[in-house]
Amino acid sequence: MKLIPIFSSFLSLTAILTCTSLPRKQNPVYKGCDMNFRLIQSQSDYQTKSFLYTTDPRIKVYQSKYEDLSDVSEEWIRAKQNGKYGFINLDNELVFAYDLVFVGDYSNGYAVYRDGKSFRDPKVYLDKKAKFLGDLVFDEAYTFRNGTALVQIDEKYGIIDTKGKFVLPTQYDYLTNFYEGWAVFKREEHQGLVNTKGIEKKFVHPIYDINTFYYEGHLPFNHYKKVGLMDNNFKILIPPKYDYLGQFKEGLIRFKLNDKWGFLDETGKVIVEPKYDTVYDFSEGYATVQINDKYGKINKRGEYLIEPKLDYVGSFKNGIAIAEENKKKGFITLEAEWLVPPIFESVNEIKEGIFTYKLNELWGFVNLRGCIQK
Template sequence: MKTKILLTIAFLIFSLVSISQNLTKFKSEEGKVGLKDENEKIVLNPIYDYIYNFNSGFAKIFIGDTLDYGDPKQGVFGLVNKRGKVIVEPKYNHIYNFNKTWARVFIGKTYDGCNPIEGKYGFIDKSGKEVIPPNYKRAKNFYLGICKVNFNGKVGYIDSTENAIIPFEYDHITNFRKGLATTFVGTTDDRGNTIEGKYGVIDISGKELIPAIYDRASYTDGFAFVVNNNKFGLLKGGDTIINFIYDGAKGYANGLILIYNNVDKNTDEINPIYDDYGNEIIERKYGFVDTLGNLVIPMIYDDAIDLRNKLSIVKKNGYYGIINRAGETILDFSYDKIYIPEEGNGEYQMRTLKDGKYGCIEPDGKVILEPNYDRINLSYYDSGIIVVTNDEKMGCVNIKGELVIPLDFDYISVYNKNKFRVTIDEKTYFVNSKGEKIE
């Protein structure tokens, strides 16, 4: 008997699931839309002007004006579940898709396609209950249990019970990244983008790590990197580590900060200069300070890029080289350019350029290839091969810089360090690492 009951229950459950997963839209003679199950039984009467496809177990239902091709224009939305049950009667001017357990809803003015222009946002749960009424001018989805909203012209964060975790004291707050967000107090445009004002930093608990009194602000490793009146400063725990004496900072890594000052080329003094239109002329000298504020590498470089491996690419007297954290030269200043891969920031091999020819170096500055080639391709470096080109002919060298395939070919594709697909005079075949033809 128990077995029969269990089988009956299982069948009913399966039937419900099956029905819920096979609802189809249909139109009445009047042009209204409803839903049928797989047996053609009407489960939702055709009284709607549009029904969206199901997403995360729910479909939006719409009553109102439609565009020429049938999509919603102006009207109200509700929700139906996959059983065809209406869980939210059409009353919102927009309903967003569910983000895990809740969905944003909007009441207010929209434009074609029912996209919000001006109004109020709230939230509903998957039962259709309005868990947060539409009281907020703007609202993002919940993240880590909190939600960024705009209330009475100010931005803050609330929890699921509408407690203000971060008070409504700011005009803009960025999204949290690694537990931190930048705050802003000042003027914004209609979309909430910053125009003019002051910046600070908070953590995800709402603690103000940097008050919003600076022209720019960021926070890393317990240090506040701030700018005021176009001067860079470094703070920690409210104490000023670096006074506002530098024109800017370009990066921070391994305990050193890459700083710069603008240079007046006419006098060689380190001062900001401007053109006739008030635009800053970017002629700079770069150096490095530590987190105690000490200038550890003097400001003598015309350009600088800080790498993750405790080295820096710097430019002096018109040429690029590489120095270490002590300011010692690791790679001579003889290159017109040193190229950093888009990924890795100095963790991968880098191309060098000198007198129109390319070479490459290791991340530690060791020279692999002298700049003797029109082009080099480092894509196959993990296979121990570099494809090089001169005078439109291609060849290959190994990572020791030794030529393994002569520069005789119109095209080369590397299969591995022992097999190469080559093309010459419109003939294509394979060769080994000695350049010998193979099958």
């Protein structure tokens, strides 16, 4: 890869090194890609800038020049320039002009679009040819997932498909999108689960309340300020005695009790004692935990992979996670080593062989697809 031109009046050209609390991976390879990224620093006209560099010719590095970049979604990246949004492709070419006040990422062929500056302004769905989904206009619209999207009109919720047809009419006071064919609903005095055919499975109880989500056969419910868990037939699995319950991920569910967080199994047995200020779901065998504003990683026995000493660490995906130290971000491995040391001002996860990053208060992206081995 060739570096972008640097003005001849530069004063210095140096590789930026970092000192961190985790070791650096000796052979930093990700799915066949050489992840030996470096920052080259140039100083010119009393201004210092950093440029991302790699010696692997299969990797395409696009230097930071955008006000904002999203993750890749359906082969496009949402970009922001001069306060307006548009889209670029993976060759860094503009494919949708910067004339959108607000737009979401594309999913199932559509992005949520809003012409007004206020988040309360009407929303529509926009395809890649700049055409709207029918003549449908909503007070609120959410991203399509698996062919359906949650929408709101006059404080009532419904669900539409990618053809603009209503799968569920806007008649619900509360509604989630479908998961495994079921959505949580509240309608007048009724609550429970509703399927894609509109058939409702009502939950009748004088004091228990459902206003959350359905996930993998489990449904949290509320009793005053406490939370419990039911199955999809409304059988109580965990009594309502917790301040918060999450979703089962890899066999464990995070819970909050007396301002501390831990993990339960499906029987309600405490597996990891509630001693953390914050915890996140398990992913690839590990969960992020926080103590005193520092983050670490534990396994399902509560043993540390990384003690809480980082400024931030995300979830593992394909064996790597975003981590932050000394106000810079990079990628770590399941071996608690830096795959890419913390050299970025900000960075997003590697998704579909692409990651976006921030340097010099602007955003660029890296395309790893030329070297990723499947």
